[in-house]
Amino acid sequence: MTKEECYYLGKITKPFGVKGQVVLYFDVDNPEEYGELDAAFVEMKGGLVPVFFKDINVNGNKIIAEFDELTKEEALALVGHDLYLPLTMLPKLDGNKFYFHEVQGFKVVDKEHGEIGVISTILEYPAQPLFQIDCNGTEILIPVIDQVIEKVDRENRTMYLVAPKGLIELYLNGTE
DSSP, X not given: OOGGGEEEEEEEEEEETTTTEEEEEEOSSOGGGGTTOOEEEEXXXXXXXXXXXXXXXXXXXXXXXXXXXXXXXXXXXXXXXXXXXXXXXXXXXXXXXXXXXXXXXXXXXXXXXXXXXXXXXXXXXXXOEEEEEEETTEEEEEEXXXXXXXXXXXXXXXXXXXXXXXXXXXXXXXXX
């Protein structure tokens, strides 16, 4: 399993108790969905190594876990490491909800300007994620907010947007 085939689940943050348990932080919308999790991948030395859970207790984003077949010392050595799960385990989304990795390569159609390019990636900034759109070699950045997203057409790999007035012109002024 490679990182490209997985999504970031969270991190092993610190030891808990004296039995080799650890605290996990799950960076997901609904941590409760992972209450029955029996395994994950830990990033170690640039690769992903499977680990199995003996017990997992979810309380919000804070999870207390005990690994199966790891000594206390081995479990503590994993503190600070990132956790991943295969992309196939992501819950399916519909409507205008989407995973960032899912829309890379989608064609972008703006309500006012028509087809403007293709989503290269989504840049994750603390204040606001941004669609990074390639418009014939010109980069256009549009905020990823509900008010901008008109429709996500997965079948045709197209994202329909209503960009803030004047935003696209800022990028294309002088390149058209």
